Amino acid sequence: MKYVNEFRDAKIAQAVAAQIATLADPQRHYKVMEICGGHTHTIYRHGIKDLLPESIELVHGPGCPVCVLPMGRVDDGIAVAEHPEVIFTCFGDMMRVPGSKGSLLEIKARGADVRMVYSPLDALRIARENPDREVVFFAIGFETTAPSTALTLRRAKREGIKNFSVFCNHVTIVPPVRALLDSPDLRLDAFIGPGHVSTVIGCRPYEFISADYGKPVAVAGFEPLDLLQSIMMLMQQLADGRCEVENQYSRIVPWEGNLAALKSMSEVFELRPFFEWRGLGFIAQSALKLSPAYAEFDSELRFSVPGVRVADPKACQCGEVLKGVLKPWECRVFGTSCTPEHPLGTLMVSSEGACAAYFNFGRKSREREPVGAGE
Amino acid sequence: MAADGTVTRQTGDWASVACTLDHDGCVVCSDAGIPLRIVELDGDDALCEDITGAQTLIAVELVAPVGVGDVVLTHGGVAIGRADGLHGQDEEGSREVRQ
16 A cells, blocks of 8 residues: 555564664663654554564653643533533543543533534534524644644634634643653653644754754654654664754655644634643643634633643543553553543543553553553 | 443444544544545635535635645545655555655
8 A cells, every 4th residue: 555555564664673672772861852742652552562672762742732631621611512502612531631620522522512523614604504503612732633623713714713812722742841851750762753743843843852962853753664763873873972853754744744734823813821731831832822813713712611620530640641650551440440432531531541452452561561560 | 331340342444444524533633634635616615525525615825836636635624634645656555764
């Protein structure tokens, strides 16, 4: 199959894995963080971890926007969705994310008009078709997703649609990475950069990681060979004593990103002064809100939202897993009271959440590393 | 979960194919970039198809200009990148590295 089999060739994978093994110093312990939840998913789904030498540890990063959303924001969204005149639209994964008093799926079961959409453009279409209702889109995601919200709002403005608004929870990737680098809890040696975020923002925003912190970065694609090659590139940099930003995913990612998408985002959004991340706390200038030119489409100005900060359930250790301090199976509720069918924490909701990825695909590793091994 | 504590999961054919319109992973996360080929242009939108032949309408104004036959990377119904590198680079895979 074009563009798939080429990147899943077992013989090449074994050759790259052997090369990684020769580059890794067995006396050293390497901690490599994959920032993106999609990479976490690939690592577990294809057993990448089992191809690496023991000296290389993969640490899962904060790159799943559903997973880093604090419960208070879910509650705010639910408060908007409970307005009788509202048709509340969101991506599928968002429906099951638990707030402090339930999920969007649960209030839908109680009668709220909550609808799953594939694209914000679908939400805009619903607004056109229902001029007597208020249609709200729950916008969430990193810079991969923000352009689609921006494009939708530009179309809404151009068409003069008045019954459409956005509950904006878009976040940006660089500030949490900087927060992790500044965290005393975690020592990281290298980063696998997010592939599709970089399609939009390019590779230049990661240069501070190598310039200011002396850590190598490889922006990577999402097939098994993409990840193995990016790890090989990082190990080569470490072996050479270099720290640079390299682009393994150059077949998709332009070095400068997508300038049209960035321009669209800068027109529609502006940075929030601060935003709360689950597990990471408040991070300055790490999220987007609608710019004054698009304030008429801001759900938070159109509806009253509680805006209350809600603590995670006591048993849930998503925060520690998000920071890479705990492995998914080391959480005390992993696979018992917290499963993909009945998630307690957000990391078990999204298929890219580290816990869900591990639960679904991490069988071999789990046999090798029993629950509680990290205690 | 089995009695021995192992976790198993039923996987269908989707597990062996790339991201398609039928299975795109988590749409809010970065891995839901689906490469689609443009079949027909309609202003700022384009009818696109995935590797299985499934078709959908995609907004292409952020990657303009594009033409029929071009491969675009799409996310949430919007094309966010051009997969120019897929043309003619597939034999070499992803060997190209920008230093």
